[in-house]
Structure formats: structure tokens, C-alpha cells
Amino acid sequence: MKRENIIRIGLIVLVVLVLAILNSTLGNYQLRILNLAGIYVVLGLSLNLINGFAGLFSLGHAGFMAIGAYTSALLTMSVAQKQSNFFVKPIVPWLANIEMPFLPAMLIGGLVAAVLGTLIAAPILRLRDDYLAIATLGFSEIIRVIFTNTMSLTNGALGLKGLTRYTNVPYSWGIAILTILFMFSLRRSSYGKAFMAIREDDVAAESMGIDLFKHKLLAFTIGSFFAGIGGALLAHLMGTIDPLMFRFLMTFNVLLIVVLGGIGSITGTVISAVVVTVAMEVLRFLDGTIDLGFMVIQSVPGMRMVLFSILLMLVVLFYQNGLMGRDEITLDSMGKFYKNKIKKGAKS
Amino acid sequence: MSILKTENITMRFGGLTAVAGLNLDIAEDSIVGLIGPNGAGKTTVFNMITGVYTPSEGDIFFDGNSIKKLKPHLITKKGIARTFQNIRLFKDLTVLDNVIIAHHLRLDSNIFSAVMRLPDYTKKESAVIQKSLDLLEDVGLMEYKDDKASSLPYGKQRKLEIARALATEPRLLLLDEPAAGMNPQESIELMEFVKEIRKKFKVSILMIEHHMQVIMGVCEKIYVLDYGVNIAEGSAFEVQNNPKVIEAYLGVDE
Numbered sequence: 001m002k003r004e005n006i007i008r009i010g011l012i013v014l015v016v017l018v019l020a021i022l023n024s025t026l027g028n029y030q031l032r033i034l035n036l037a038g039i040y041v042v043l044g045l046s047l048n049l050i051n052g053f054a055g056l057f058s059l060g061h062a063g064f065m066a067i068g069a070y071t072s073a074l075l076t077m078s079v080a081q082k083q084s085n086f087f088v089k090p091i092v093p094w095l096a097n098i099e100m101p102f103l104p105a106m107l108i109g110g111l112v113a114a115v116l117g118t119l120i121a122a123p124i125l126r127l128r129d130d131y132l133a134i135a136t137l138g139f140s141e142i143i144r145v146i147f148t149n150t151m152s153l154t155n156g157a158l159g160l161k162g163l164t165r166y167t168n169v170p171y172s173w174g175i176a177i178l179t180i181l182f183m184f185s186l187r188r189s190s191y192g193k194a195f196m197a198i199r200e201d202d203v204a205a206e207s208m209g210i211d212l213f214k215h216k217l218l219a220f221t222i223g224s225f226f227a228g229i230g231g232a233l234l235a236h237l238m239g240t241i242d243p244l245m246f247r248f249l250m251t252f253n254v255l256l257i258v259v260l261g262g263i264g265s266i267t268g269t270v271i272s273a274v275v276v277t278v279a280m281e282v283l284r285f286l287d288g289t290i291d292l293g294f295m296v297i298q299s300v301p302g303m304r305m306v307l308f309s310i311l312l313m314l315v316v317l318f319y320q321n322g323l324m325g326r327d328e329i330t331l332d333s334m335g336k337f338y339k340n341k342i343k344k345g346a347k348s
Numbered sequence: 349m350s351i352l353k354t355e356n357i358t359m360r361f362g363g364l365t366a367v368a369g370l371n372l373d374i375a376e377d378s379i380v381g382l383i384g385p386n387g388a389g390k391t392t393v394f395n396m397i398t399g400v401y402t403p404s405e406g407d408i409f410f411d412g413n414s415i416k417k418l419k420p421h422l423i424t425k426k427g428i429a430r431t432f433q434n435i436r437l438f439k440d441l442t443v444l445d446n447v448i449i450a451h452h453l454r455l456d457s458n459i460f461s462a463v464m465r466l467p468d469y470t471k472k473e474s475a476v477i478q479k480s481l482d483l484l485e486d487v488g489l490m491e492y493k494d495d496k497a498s499s500l501p502y503g504k505q506r507k508l509e510i511a512r513a514l515a516t517e518p519r520l521l522l523l524d525e526p527a528a529g530m531n532p533q534e535s536i537e538l539m540e541f542v543k544e545i546r547k548k549f550k551v552s553i554l555m556i557e558h559h560m561q562v563i564m565g566v567c568e569k570i571y572v573l574d575y576g577v578n579i580a581e582g583s584a585f586e587v588q589n590n591p592k593v594i595e596a597y598l599g600v601d602e
């Protein structure tokens with residue numbers, strides 16, 4: 001085996017060990033944040049694939065998450081749970097008696113999101129930039145409105161309550177790590193390069209023999225799959241889902257992560273997902289009443305989001321590349337960094 | 349044996365006829381020039397051949413088969429590659445990646461085996477990387493392989509664009525003003541380079557050029573377009589002395 005691969009596997013083992021230690025020492029509240037960070041890694045990377053690699057400006061992420069979340073929730077709920085949830089209108093008979101473990105339910109959630117993502121994307125992928133953004137945003141809202149109104153399928157605005165909280169650190173971070181590896185491998189592959197060629201110059205890409213439609217659709221489908229998986233993980237972390245959860249604000253959160261991390265950067269997105277998730281919790285005090293000693297600011301719910309929005313504006317105005325631009329922290333770049341440091345040390 | 353033949357191709361944009369009834373006939377293994385003043389419709393011809401536009405009238409035959417209704421990527425797959433007048437490289441990617449991407453259409457591997465790095469894919473991938481390195485060596489861009497494409501000097505970017513087109517393994521290469529923005533010395537070097545790649549890669553070449561002098565020494569046959577109409581064709585000498593061509597370029601002596 002090559003030296004690089006040994007280091008890579010070593011790194012993964014190290015990360016798993018750290019996570020295992022965190023998993024056994026952290027309290028419930030912190031564990032929840034850790035899980036949420038893992039889920040946001042998956043969501044951020046999936047949007048990064050669509051927006052960052054393939055350059056398709058999509059704002060429909062919340063819709064695909066909703067599909068994954070509802071699918072997996074309906075599949076894992078027991079018959080009794082379904083009966084108690086659907087008290088206004090009974091659930092459709094073909095779903096009433098299905099009950100399966102979390103892992104297959106989550107995968108099916110991802111697949112359903114991928115299939116619907118493909119169907120939605122096929123007619124609108126010829127649109128560009130802002131038009132595509134508007135169309136995907138519209139579709140995501142349509143999905144939400146449909147879910148609000150299909151009482152016998154989704155229980156409408158009442159949502160689904162009392163889901164078993166299957167999502168734990170092995171699930172959320174296991175899938176996050178698999179997603180990270182997938183994205184690195186995809187980007188290194190000929191398909192990933194074709195995606196980036198489309199992002200750079202679609203006219204040139206097409207004249208180099210890249211089927212624009214097929215490759216855009218592929219990027220969108222894979223992105224929707226991981227969005228669905230992320231939605232499923234989120235549903236079984238929260239224990240409750242309803243259509244309002246998947247408003248545009250949800251897409252905004254994921255987009256915030258991708259933009260802050262650097263659109264197109266895998267490591268940037270991962271770092272930013274963790275930092276943003278933790279910051280959202282740490283900054284929770286902003287929503288409450290703040291006593292500055294000389295004056296008291298009355299509690300304003302949503303103050304955190306104001307801060308994040310300002311942060312996003314600052315990044316877009318002054319630091320468009322985000323944390324990492326399109327660069328990555330890799331073994332190579334770390335090696336160079338250390339070599340430079342040693343050189344500098346030798347000079348002084 | 350002709351590799352590309354156009355039959356009366358016409359392109360209309362609303363009321364404007366950009367190209368009117370053009371007949372091109374490009375023999376296998378030849379270098380053909382397409383010249384004309386600004387706005388004569390040269391690039392429109394390229395866009396029709398490569399499938400960016402579908403001709404309003406007429407038909408295009410590549411190797412005997414009509415390619416009029418094919419999409420650009422399928423035409424590339426059939427063996428026609430092009431460069432652009434205003435360089436269109438994948439700017440943010442490395443020089444090597446630019447060439448590797450052009451091999452994607454011939455890789456013939458599905459995304460599953462590509463992401464899982466199954467042996468079937470990795471074997472093909474390493475062959476592609478080797479081919480791309482060889483190609484960069486051939487065109488003299490090896491030392492820049494890890495640089496961003498946009499960081500290359502202008503002349504080298506032109507060369508890279510040609511190398512990228514060659515990587516799709518074309519039988520016909522369309523060059524859209526390859527010498528645009530170059531000084532006379534650079535233009536001559538470029539024409540030598542074009543001759544070389546024809547020999548090395550056994551491609552036929554159709555080249556648009558604005559300056560007649562540049563391609564006089566290279567092209568075996570030259571077509572002259574003016575306002576979308578083919579006003580002359582023949583060898584460099586014939587075209588140069590054709591009164592219509594002189595008129596189109598210099599205007600008439602009143």
C-alpha cells in the first residue's frame with residue numbers, strides 16, 4: 001500500500017477515535033449538536049456538489065430534504081405510531097402496515113429524493129443561473145405545499161410526531177465521513193472533472209464532447225440523494241417533522257454553510273458546517289435578553305440569524321471565496337505548508 | 349476522399365442571412381483555410397459544423413453521414429473538434445486537467461465504477477493520464493502541467509486549447525482564428541505548429557483566419573467569404589489574385 005493511503009486511513013481512524021471519545025463523554029445536549037454538525041456536513045456537501053462542482057445555482061435543497069425525511073419517517077414508524085399520528089384522516093392503506101429498520105428506510109428516502117430530484121430537474125436544467133435558482137426554489141415550495149395538503153400521506157400541517165430517535169453519532173458521522181470520501185473520489189474522477197468543466201465554461205465543455213444535459217442531471221440526482229439522506233437523519237434526530245421545517249430558511253442555512261466554506265471546496269464545507277452548527281448553538285444567548293451592564297436589550301427571537309445574515313453579506317462583499325475558495329486541505333497542501341514553515345524557520 | 353462536405357448551407361437569423369449557400373469540400377488529410385473580412389460569417393460556419401446552430405437550409409456530411417441534426421457533444425464524438433476565437437479554457441483547472449477532461453467522452457465508464465475506483469476504471473484512468481501527459485509533451489506544455497490554465501501566457505493558452513481539442517481524438521480539427529492577437533513572428537511559429545500537428549496526429553484541419561498572409565503558406569485550399577457568400581476558392585495564389593477578393597479586402601478603386 002502507498003504511504004499516502006496509510007496516512008489517509010490513519011486520519012480516518014483518528015477522526016473515528018475522537019468521535020468515539022466525544023460520543024461517550026459528551027452530555028445529551030452536546031451530542032445533539034455533534035449529530036447536527038454531522039448532518040449539516042452531509043447537507044452542505046450535497047449542495048456543494050450541485051452549486052460548487054457543477055455550477056448549478058439550486059435553491060431547492062429543503063424540498064429534497066423534506067422528501068427524504070418524510071419517506072424514511074413513514075417507513076420506520078410502527079403501525080401503532082401511524083394510527084396515533086393520523087387521527088384526523090387515516091393513512092393510505094399501502095403505507096399503514098409497512099415498518100422497517102432505520103438504515104434501509106434512510107436509503108429509500110435518499111433514493112426517492114433522487115428520483116424526484118431527477119424528474120424535477122429534467123425540464124428546468126436548461127435554465128441558467130438565477131432562472132434556475134428561481135425554478136428550484138419554486139419546486140421546493142411546491143413540495144412543501146403538497147406535503148401540507150396530502151393529509152392521508154403526510155398528515156399535513158400536523159406533521160409526524162414521536163419518531164424513534166435513531167440518529168446517533170455512528171449514524172450521522174459515519175454517513176458524513178462516507179459522504180466526504182464519496183465527494184473526494186467523485187471530484188478526482190473523470191465525472192467530477194466533467195462537472196467542473198461545465199461550471200467553468202459550458203460551451204467549451206459541450207464542444208469537448210461532454211453531454212451537458214446528462215451530466216447536469218447526474219450532479220443534480222446525486223445531490224438530491226444526499227439531501228434526502230440528510231433529511232432522513234434530521235427527521236430521526238428531531239423526532240418530529242412538519243412541512244414548516246422545510247421552508248426556505250432550511251435551504252438558506254445549508255447555502256450559508258457552503259458560501260462561508262467556499263463554494264466548490266469539500267474541506268471548506270466540512271469545516272464551515274461544523275463551525276456554523278456549533279456557532280448557532282453557542283450564539284443562542286443573542287435570542288434572549290442581553291444585559292450589557294449599562295443597558296438591557298430585550299429578547300429578540302431570531303437575532304442569531306440576523307448575525308449570520310450579516311456575516312453572509314460581509315463574505316459576499318469582501319471575501320467572496322469564503323474560507324477556502326476552491327482549495328482543499330489535503331496531504332499535499334499540508335506537506336507544502338510544513339515545508340514552507342521549516343524553510344522560514346531555517347531562515348530566521 | 350472528402351472528410352467534410354457542406355451542401356448549400358445557409359444560416360438565417362431573422363432577416364439577416366449570415367451564411368448563404370456555402371459549399372465546402374475538405375479532403376482527408378488536408379489543411380483548408382476559410383478567410384474573409386470581419387463579420388463575413390466565418391464563425392457561423394464553424395457553429396453550424398459543430399452543431400451549435402442548425403443550418404436553416406442545406407446539409408452537412410461528415411465522412412459521408414449527415415451531422416446536421418446532431419448535438420455538439422455527439423459531433424465531437426464523431427470526430428470533429430474545435431477551438432474558439434476568444435479562448436475558452438477551463439480557467440480554474442490545471443493544464444493537465446483541461447486535457448484530461450477532453451478524454452472523458454472516450455473513457456466509456458459509468459459513474460459508479462468511477463467513484464468506487466474499480467480496477468476497470470482506474471486502468472482506463474491511468475491510460476488517460478499517460479496519454480494527456482504525452483500530448484502535453486508533444487505540444488511543449490509539459491512544464492506547465494500543474495499550473496492553472498488561466499495563468500499561462502496568451503500564446504500558450506492558444507496552444508493548450510489546440511491540445512485540448514486534439515485530446516478528443518478528432519479526425520477534423522477546426523481552428524477559429526488561432527493567430528488572433530499574435531505578432532507576425534508568433535503567427536509564423538503557430539503555423540509551423542499547425543503543420544506539425546497535422547503530421548503527428550493525422551488530422552485534417554479547417555482554419556479560420558482574418559489575415560490572409562498568415563495562412564497563405566499553410567493552406568492547400570482557401571475559401572473566401574464575404575457577407576456570407578463564398579466569393580472565391582482555390583489555392584493561395586489563385587485567391588490572392590482574384591479581383592473579387594481584393595475588392596472585398598481593400599475596396600474598389602473608384
